[in-house]
Amino acid sequence: MSRLYGDPIEVWTRDGEPSQFVWRDRLYLVRRVLDHWVVAREWWKVREGDPGERQFWRVEASPGREAGSYELRFDTASGGWLLMRAWD
Template sequence: MSRLYGDPIEVWTRDGEPIQFVWRDRLYLVRRVLDHWVVAREWWKTSEGDPGERRFWRVDAGPGREVGSYELRYDTAANGWLLLRAWD
């Protein structure tokens, strides 16, 4: 079962992929990228000259030995990361 969050997170990347993130004051290490996809934003919701993209990653990650699956999103127009969903 998954839960929706939409919480802002701080993310560190290497070669454009997330390698760790902080969510609710805990550091999560990304163990594996399960999936990655890109969605173009609707032209009418973008700023002039920057159409923006939303880049999604589904990752296995966890603080310590615990590992779960998480969906992360980076919005290029807003230059920000969100944790959208977590799976039990």
């Protein structure tokens, strides 16, 4: 079962992929990337000089021993990360 969030998170990357993130004051270590995809923004919402992409990452991560699946989103326009969804 998954839950939707849309919470802002702080993410560290290594070789262009998320390696760890902080969500609700807990540090999660990314064990592996399960999927990655890019969604282009609608052309009328793209600002000049900005590709207007949102990059999505589905990762397996854990704050301790038990891992879960998490969907992270990076917005190229704002440079911000969100935790979009979590699976139990």
